[in-house]
Amino acid sequence: MTETVVSYAQNQPKALEPSRYWHTFSDMNVVSKGPKFVVARAEGAWLWDEAGDRFLDGTSSLWYCNVGHGRVEIAEAVYKQMTSLDAFATYGDFANVPALALSERIGAHAPVADARVVLTCGGGESIDSAAKIARQYWSVRGRPEKVHFITRTGGYHGLNGIGTSLIGMERFQAGYGPLLADTSVVPHDSLEALEAEILRIGPENVAAFFAEPVIGSGGVHAPVDGYFAGVSELCKQYGILFIVDSVICAFGRLGNWFGIERFGVTPDMIVFAKGVSSGYLPLGGIVVSGEIAEPFWNEPGNPLHHGTTYAGHPTACAAALANLDILEREDLFTVALEVEAWLDYALRPLADHPLVREVRSGTGVMAAVEFTPEALASGITSAEVFTECRARGVVLRAVPTGLLVSPPLITTWEQIDHLVSTLRYGLDAVADRHSA
Template sequence: MGAVRRAEFVLTRGDDVWLFDEGGSRYLDATASLWCVNVGHGRREIADAVAAQMRELATYQTFGDIANPPALELTRRLAALAPVPGAKIFLVNGGGDAIDTAAKLAREYFVRTGESERTVLVSREHSYHGTQGFGTALAGMPGNRIAAPFVPDVSVVAHDDPAALEAEFERLGPGRVAAFFAEPVIGAGGVLPPPPGYLERVREICDRHGVLFVVDSVICGFGRLGDWFGIERFGVVPDMIVFAKGVTSGYLPLSGVVTHERVAAPFWDDPAAAPFRHGATYSGHPAACAAALANLDILEGDGLLKRAEDLEGELHAALRTLADHPLVTEVRGGTGVLGALELAPERLGADPTLPARVARAARERGALIRPMTSALGFSPPLTLREEHLDLLVDAVRGGLSAVL
């Protein structure tokens, strides 16, 4: 806070993959803001849909029996797209809200099904699940566990070893674990694709131990991995899916949880069931839902899920051309429109600010990239083209060399 209060980088306008600062300089947005502007900046279709909805009904809460047309249309549409049977949708405002919702749903599900001792929530090293109460407690990034844990009964295991997950379930004891949280591709923790077969194995382990499998697709959904919810390509059916970011391409805050019909049943099937006393003032916000509906139309109409299938390889190939740089020790990517350059550990040991310094140098050369703990992250809009990749590589190589 103290370092930036007199040195703000002020952005004033966006157009497709480009951003412009207050001085008129142009930058390639190679991170889609925070992994979310999947359809690109400045889409009039979304702005017009939001304005039209605001003229009709800008906002109203959706507690009890209250609903609005955009919320009903959006949840029905998402349920139809979701890769789980009998999907039900719980809408909230952001990824952290949705993680808290899924965590509370998991614990309450077991209370309502007679296994109230199932309270433990398990996540992975390097994982990011937001910065609210449950998300901070579940964080697999040590630097994000500020003042944590806010909630008891959480555990973190290796990010790439199914055997470690099963051993942790066994250590905790039978009937103790409620849910396991996993990102299909770990995002903020370094862009770490799952080892082959990993997600399939953990699904089997969760089934064997009666544990709910919660997929955190906040970063991975709505085209980022080439499908709607970021899990379909692995052939795994989760118990819950957490989504946010790409559902509106970040144009308005919106998120939610998809639940399997089995998980929804104790809350949904009996009209006399006690209410799930959880929600937010802006859950089901009409204008936000209108933005999401327009965004889904663009993703479908412009063929951006198919574009993502091609772009993931193009981005990975472009980043691999930087593998020979002295500051780069590993190039990650190839699973979705996501990538990372891991920086040399000996250099990081001498200067932990290295990722931020390289990102700043790349920005001075016209590209916005994401500094992470030990790497540089990439997650451009799905509208990115080959000529943009050339500019990106040149800016990043120039930034690396300037810092070196």
């Protein structure tokens, strides 16, 4: 890949200038008073700021840039598509070639029987769509009472209306008033707790169970052995839809197409986004089994009363098709398994650091470094370590209890070594400062 030079007009906003931009997931009382970290360009696994300083992207931006930054072929595919058909809605019988081609390609690779594909603009939108499909499915099947959703602790399912109700982290629900009532959360690693909750609610009232193959934003928790086989059996036994949220785990992040293949089960729906286009343009969707699609596709009078303006957006779909070409041509599924092993090998020794309670890695190109309760109680924060690492050229993701790592699938061993050595330096610097 070659570096792309970006020119800026003289009136380009600068890091030190006031801004009207409201940064979500951020305390604007702090952000508005300080300089901005303005990303000027990116190539491969690297970012450059306005000053020309280089930083390793240790998070794939936000779990999504699987093929790396600066892929010219994706930009060319977008340009070519926009010069022929930029956009057009796909309601009714309207369609476009990229949307049809992408749906065929995704459906052909999905571990879902007789797959159908709904397209959206992102993960949160897809979660809400999947939940509505589940409820409407049971309604047209004469079971309108089946409306309850069960999710897991640590599960992150976007922050749209239904997704906010489903999320397994209470800090994202505070301050919004009443949310969707018919939801509940069970421990992420307990089949016994899931079955007990199904029986408490009543199987006749439960529409679906949502789960990520590996919990991502909630701390990178891989499933215990046999967990998803047990989930699949429970859902079949009690007549509950099994919906997999693969927004983070799909398109190579776990070394295969959707992540859930690694655990040998066949869900009723798979939600996807992020890596489908490597974030080059916003895109998401839901793979729906033929059985769940049956009353909508083959029985009269059951239209899906749901949709989005940009569903099947031809330019976004063209970007995704070019992205999938790269994934397959460069066999980034196999490469991801190698990077997974490198990352696990490099990070494991950090478990002995005095600030670290646990390193979770080894299932996918994703990892968590969790701090000890004692370190957190002493006033040490993940934001401090994040800041130390960024000052030395590595961007990671801080969460309340530690740091998350999810580099692009094209990351090299040398870059991983740089990432981990910088992380160790950041941990040491913060530990030294608090012990002084």
